[in-house]
Amino acid sequence: MNVIVCIKQVPNTANVQVDPETGRLKRDSADSIINPLDEYAVEEGVRIKERTNGKVTVITMGPAQAESVLRVAISRGADEAVLVSDKAFCGADTLATSYTLSCAIKVIGNYDIIICGKQASDGDTAQTGPGIAGMLDIPHVSYVKKIESVDDKSIKVERSMEDGCDLIESPIPVLLTVVKEINSPRMASLKGKMVAKKAVIKTLDAISIGVDVEKIGFKGSPTQVMKVFTPHIEICGEKFSGQAHEVASAFVKKLSNTGILQK
C-alpha cells in the first residue's frame, strides 16, 4: 500500500508566550515543530506500510524551512518527502491549500491511502483534510481512531463520534483524518535520524504541479482576514488567599451571593 501523509509545520505553542501588555505572541519563543496530531498520521502511515509493504510519502506545503518537519517524518519511518513550495502559494486559506495539495498529490500519484492529522494546532480548522478529499473526489473518513482492516480494495475504520464510534467501510483510495487515540507515535531511531539527515527532499512549485494560478495563494482564497485584534482579557476578577478555611469560606460566600449555588 502506498500512503501519502500530509503534515504541517506549526509554531511550537508549548513555548509560545504571550506578552501580557500587548496580548500578542512573543516572537522569539515561537519556533516551529511538526503539528502534534500529524505525528499520529505519520505513525499510522508507517504502520500500514510495515503491514502491507509499500511506501510512505510525506508532503507539506510551506516555505523552504518547512523542510525540517519532513525530515522529522523521515526519521520516524517515512520513505520519501515532498515540499510544495512557491511564493505564489502565500496567503492561502484552507480552500486554496486543499486545492494546492490536491494538485501536488495528483502529481505524486499512485496512492492508496492519504492520511492527515485531525487538525493543525495553529488554525484548529480541521478543514484541509476533507477539502483535499473533495478536490480529489475520493471518499474520506474523519476522526479515525482505529483501522480495523485494510486490503488493496477496501478499508474498515472506526470513526470517533461524540457518543461512541461508527464503523465505516470505504473503497480505496481514501483519505483519513486521524485522532490521538489511533496509536502512540514512535521515537526516531538513531538510524532514522541518519537517514533523515541525508534524505533528498523533492520540491514542487506552482508550475510543476500545474495549478490554476487563480485558485492558489491569496488570490485563490475566498476567505480574507478583514482585521485581527486582541481579545479583551480580564486579568483576574478576584483573588482569595490566606488560611485554607478562610479562603474556602470567603469563596463559598461569594458564590452564594452571586446566586451560582442556587442554580
Add this chain to the structure above:
Amino acid sequence: MGSVVKILNDRCIGCGTCIDACPFAAILMMKRPGHDSKIELAVIDSNKCLCCGACVQACESNAIEFVKSVSRDAVDRNLYNGVWVYAEQRHSEIADVVYELLNDGKRLANKLNTTLSAVLIGSGIKSNAQGLIDSGADKVYVCQDPVFDNFQDDPYTDVFVQLIEKEKPEIVLIGATNIGRSFAPRIAAKIGTGLTADCTSFEIDLQTRNLQQTRPAFGGNIMATVLTPSHRPQMATVRHKVFKAAKVEKNRKGEIVDFKVDAKTLVNRTKFLGFVKDLGAIVNITDANVIVAGGRGVGKGEGFKLLEELANLFNGVVGASKAAVDAGWMSYAHQIGQTGKTVTPRIYIACGISGQIQHTVGINSSNIIIAINKDATCPMMQTATYALEGDLYEIIPNIIKEIKSIKDN
C-alpha cells in the same frame, strides 16, 4: 500574485510599531541601501506573512500598503439570498447546537431582511421539522431517504451541494460537531467557497451583505474577523454553546419543503457498518454545565476522587489537563484542551492547573473560571474570575464542607 502587503520606503520612519502589531513575527527592521544609513526600515518576511493586515492598521505613517486582489472566480452575489442552518441530527435527535444557530441565524436573517431556513437530512426525520420552525426557521428543507440513515460524508455532501446549487443561500451555518467539521469542508471544496471554522460571533455589513465572521486564532490569543467577500454562500461552523438556544414558539407557522433526491445517482462510496455506543461517553464533558478539572498539581490519581466529590455537589463532571491524562490519573475521554476536548461550561474549576495556552484554548468560552493553585502567579490564576491561592487538598475539603452546610440549611 502571492503576498500583497508592502512597505512604502518613502513613508516608513522606522518606528517599529508594526513589529509589535504583527502576530506572526513577519516584520524585521533592516538598513536599506540608498537610504540614510542610520535608520532601519521595516521589511516584511513574505515567508511568514499571512496577509492579515494587522500592521496596516497599526502603522501611523500609512507606510504599509495592503493590495487585496480579488479572485476572478467571484460569483454574482445578487443571485444568493437567505440564511441557512444545517439541522444536524444523529440517531434521529437534533443536535443542541442547531437551536443555538437558529437563534443567531434569525438575528442575521432579520438584519438582511431575508428568511431563515433549516436543512434536515436523514431517514424518517420529518417529524422534527416543526420543532425547527418553532425555534425560528421560516422554511425547512427535508431530505429523506434510507441512504441518509447514518451520517456518511459522501451522500450528505452530495445532497447538500445539490440543494445549495438549486436554492442559492447567501449564508450557511453548520455546528462545529464531528459531523459538521467532517463534511462542511467537503461541501465548501465542492462548491469552491469559503468556510470559516469555529466562529464565536457574527455581524453583517449591510452595504455589501457580507458576513463578518469572528474566530479565535493562535489559541485564542488573537481574534480574527474573516470575510468571504466575493463567493457565495458564505459558510461558517460554530461550536456548541457559543450562542444561546432560540426561544420556542409552539406551532409557529412555517413551510416544510421536501427535497427529492434520486438515491441511485447520489455519490455514495462508503458503507456504514455499525455504531458502538461508548459507555465511557457517559462523561460527556462537552455538555456539562460545571466541570471540576485537575492538572499536574493534583499529584496523584486518587486526588481526582476529591475533585469528583466537589463536582457532584454541582451536578458537574470531572475533567483533566493533558499532564494529568499523560500521568495516567484520568482517561483521555476527560482531557480538556488543544489535544482533548473544548468545553463551554457555566463554571470551570481548575485545580492544580497552571493554565498553559494549550489547556486554556479548551476552556475560553466558560462563563466563570475558578482557579485553585499554590502558585498565585501562574496564568490560570491570573486570568480566572476567582483565584483561590493555596493547597487544593486543604481548600477543596473546606469548600465541600461549606457548601454542604449551606445546602443542609
